[in-house]
Amino acid sequence: MASIDGAIPLEQGAMKSAAKQAQYLEYINNFRGFVILLVVGIHILLEWPAGSKTHLVMDIIFQDCTIMFVFMSGFLFQHLAFKFEYRTYLRKKFQNVILPYFIISIPILCYRLYLNDIPGIVTAVHPDFASWSKGEQLIYYITRGAHMPQLWFIPVIAIYYLLAPVLINIDRRPKLYFIVFPALVALSIYIQRGENLSDTPRTATYFLSAYMFGMIMSRYRDQYLVFARKYWILLTAVILIAAWACYHFKIIHGPFMYLQKMYSCAFFLLLFWKLADRAPKYLSTLAAYSFAIYFLHYYYVLIVRILGEKLTGGPIPGNLLNWLICFIAVMVCTVLTIMIIKKLTGKNSRMLIGS
Template identity: 50%
Template sequence: MENQLPLATANANINAAAAAPLQPVAGKVPKKFIGYIHNFRGVAIIYVVGAHILLNWPDGSVTHKILDIILQNSTILFLFIAGYLFQHLSAKFEYKDYLIKKFQNVICPYLLLSLPVIVYRVVSQDINGFTLEEHPDFGAWPRWEQVGYYLLHGAHLQQLWFIPMIALYYLIAPLLLYVDRKPVLYRYVLPGLIILSLIVHRSTLSDTLVMAVHFLSVYVFGMFMSRYKDEFLVFAQKYAILVTVLPLAFITLNYFVEKPYYDPIDYIHKMLFCPFYLYWLWRLEKYVPKFVDVLAVLSFGIYFVHYFFVLAFRAIYQKVFHTPMPGNFFIWLGCLIVVMLLSIWTLQLARKVLGNKSKFLVGC
């Protein structure tokens, strides 16, 4: 999608399209605010939490397989949005200020929420499976090395592997902006990174460098789509069927492919769903339910706290019934709703008690 349309022409087309039915009304939101990408954050966090509901599904469960295909690897949606917003807000980029803000909003809550978990891990030596898979002798490591490993790899709680990885992208932000400010580079860099992602698959969650290499294409794809946001919406209106059907075709293919092809097809279908959601959340913006806005505002905080409730539910059920929580669609849906509600109420309480300082503890 090269920048062949003059920007004025693209903007004129978008403004004309906005007058059509089902289009967002122009001029009703702050200049820097993009409603559809904001709502996409709310959708993405549903994917993330839904993927983390831990149930004991029956062997060969079709429901589990379908949910797994839809929800797993939802990191792609989250990272795409991060790259999109990075480019969108980059006009007055100052590296020092950027790193300070990311430390306050991302690294600080990561450290504070990690502290009790790491203390528990080190004292009890309750080491999770993927860490032992990567390092079978981990229990014999000195305690200080275990602490360092947990912090540098996010290996102490399942979802926290994401933070050390995205921190690497924060560090290389000037390099990424160099690509964006010479947009001709996208035509060389982005295809190469996508090929690299298809070769270098998702690894053990705590393998930070491998995961950073694998997901870099997603972050840069988000930047690319932000730079050409107007042109994309013109393209998507003209080829709405293609934007809609292609991701649905690949997600269906994901159900039937053999194991060696599963991860590449999964990567492709999640990448295709990023423009899918951009278009349809833009097209139907005024119909998006209010709760999606609530989820979007609190999305990063939900990311930080939801897994504590998932583990608590799992432990309570195991203690009461002496068996893992069984897996079926209705139990999964009920757990998803309750975990979301508890996460939202916790974050709202934190914001009420701590005010603006809540971002240092829970990221929002």
């Protein structure tokens, strides 16, 4: 294994540890499939009535669920850290994440640039954005992921890719976790999640604690699962009480929601471990397609909204049935598109759509 500056050598039994790390973790895959459902769910666009209890419940479930998506990224990063080599790592991330990001962005960028349809999150920060040159607008969109609501994640995760050697060094000196992680949690609580996720420096800082939490849970998953198996009733009670508190006090953002979602990462890790043999098989497929779903689904969110508004003569009324119909339509269309692209392009599909 290529060394990292200042990194300690792997302990005795490294080969055995590497083999263990390389094992296929079915419950982690199921968790990934579940998380991508949450990510799509929060993006369904409906006009909910004021004071809707259904909307409140759905906000509690879906808001800040990206914490779990980032958590899974950190978990898998540490899970594969035994074979880390920086150049190879960056090359693969460019091929399988950054390049698809550029490709997937082409249609929406053409629309934004040539029809001058500027997102509100951009004009709120830069009222004069329309007067910028097309080149300046293009650079801003690409480096901030501001051209489509879900794409802010790619510039953020790209920063984590660049920080990989630092994160690897921390993982190889695990005592550092006890210093760095609490500091990152405190920082996340202090700065909080901004309304504009395309504020890349702030967003990357906010989510870094979730990424490192994933790394920690990967490194110590065996110890955690021994503990969690013994105290699962208590752990379940905590998440139910937290959900009740969110509902009772109408909490859908802020430090409490951040902590609730961070705790949810650990809880669902336990849940999917306990249900490893009983989880629906389609979750594995969704996990395999997760990055492609993340990239593509919002195109269908927009299509479904446009068609729905033509049918209803205005914004689609927010209710559970309409949400379910829109959600299923978006998921089915997205997955079918991925399957068709994969069929047509084979292994090259990862460079096109990320899966």
